[in-house]
Amino acid sequence: MSAVSLFDAKRPRYHVVADALSRAIQQGTYPVGTLLPTEAVLCARFGLSRQTIREAIRLLVDLGLASRRQGVGTRVERRDVSQTYVQRLEAVSDIWQYVEETSRKVLKVADIPAEGARAPLPGDGTRKWRMLEGLRFAADERRPIAWTQVCVAPEYAAVTDAKDRDRVPIFSLIEQRFGVKASRIRQDISAISIRSDVAKLLRVPAKSVGLSVVREYVSTQGDVFEVTISVHPAERYHYSMQLDLAYASDSAFTADRLTLPAGLRGSSSKK
Amino acid sequence: MSAVSLFDAKRPRYHVVADALSRAIQQGTYPVGTLLPTEAVLCARFGLSRQTIREAIRLLVDLGLASRRQGVGTRVERRDVSQTYVQRLEAVSDIWQYVEETSRKVLKVADIPAEGARAPLPGDGTRKWRMLEGLRFAADERRPIAWTQVCVAPEYAAVTDAKDRDRVPIFSLIEQRFGVKASRIRQDISAISIRSDVAKLLRVPAKSVGLSVVREYVSTQGDVFEVTISVHPAERYHYSMQLDLAYASDSAFTADRLTLPAGLRGSSSKK
DNA sequence: TAGTGGTCTAGACCACTGG
């Protein structure tokens, strides 16, 4: 009877439909695991064309609330939209940019047992990791911005002989050469007092304040195949990141399809 | 002509179109920053209806290759599909958990001009931000894990009078009360030497090493409405995070070009 | 104002799933 009055002029109709459906899901009208009414039914119920209904359902799918299966129907997947902040790190742009804007100088190469490193490495004493120790310089600066230690699992130690070892991130060399991809990167940041030998290389007073970043690269199989430690003088490095709200919740389906602000910058900032 | 032979029976036509367009972008036919041909032109060129063309462009947009703007056109955003590492922070679980497992004690409340704070605040001297200074304790520890300063934009200063001010993150109070949501959180982490007055409160020696975390909460409108500073004693706090490799959205489409593992996204259903 | 993308309709046929 009042099918017309459901829609105001402002909001697209598929927004209104998606809104109604997601609210119904939220209220338990359509429990998780059940099927939503078919597109045909929804067309009739809302008095809209099929494409409009499909567009509404597409929103739900994009939000993770539902999934579609041809021949079956539209299944309710979750009851709530989880608000999630995401930090995006674009492999090609950000990581590489960092590497390209800086230069690395390797000072020492060694094979060390798992216990001998600065950061805990997986494996027992019989497993020797290839370790590269060195400094990283900003493009235009004389003083190093970081002291680094890179540890590579024995299976992939060979990549450290590559010509472009200093220009390309090690983990991407491993991917090229062995097809092992980092499906996860764990990162731990802490403040430290810089040890005297490292301080000397960084040209800062011993025991001065530094930022330590430890990264573990985890393969698709779940193995840690590379661990890196960086120590930055406090005044030469900030770690900054940006977290974007991934999903807007119920009534605001104006979710940012168009705003793709390129994610974070792991930037070095000079004083 | 060959318009017909372009499409085989198997693949949807919009896949074929998206493929052709993304290849053209990749090859530099449409450089980044320029506009793709209009939908009408593409309809004519491929001999397809507008919706089919739009569906193809939607794939490009979902992949981050292009963006659409009403009244302007479809802009090329990048040349390659990039693999992206994402850090997910679930608002409900992670942030709240942190707050629930710790307790806050406010020591000082004041209204300060933008210049008076520890971190740069938006606005001029006439804009006074509500500032709360205090300590945060782990549930079972006597010694504080952080000294914190929370600055709230004048419009929302009232939330700092709330009863549950110490149990709930301020930014979520602002959302509840004013409907202003943090659509973005900028975070800057650095190592510092702890100032003596703060050190005293944290019960560490003056000038000892600390980790400073500055967060800016940005509203949907792009305004910074809350800024927080935390100073942690180095030995009592690490910042750790996990970045997961994310795959581009439509696996059916990307699989053709990029040989990604199939069937990553969507339902977990089986045959 | 002209031209863009955004929304919407009312049809159609196909591919897939389940009984």
Added chain:
DNA sequence: CAGTGGTCTAGACCACTAA
């Protein structure tokens, strides 16, 4: 087999942007 979602057409009008 009947019914589902997937693809596709040929129109239409609207909202926005730039000249």
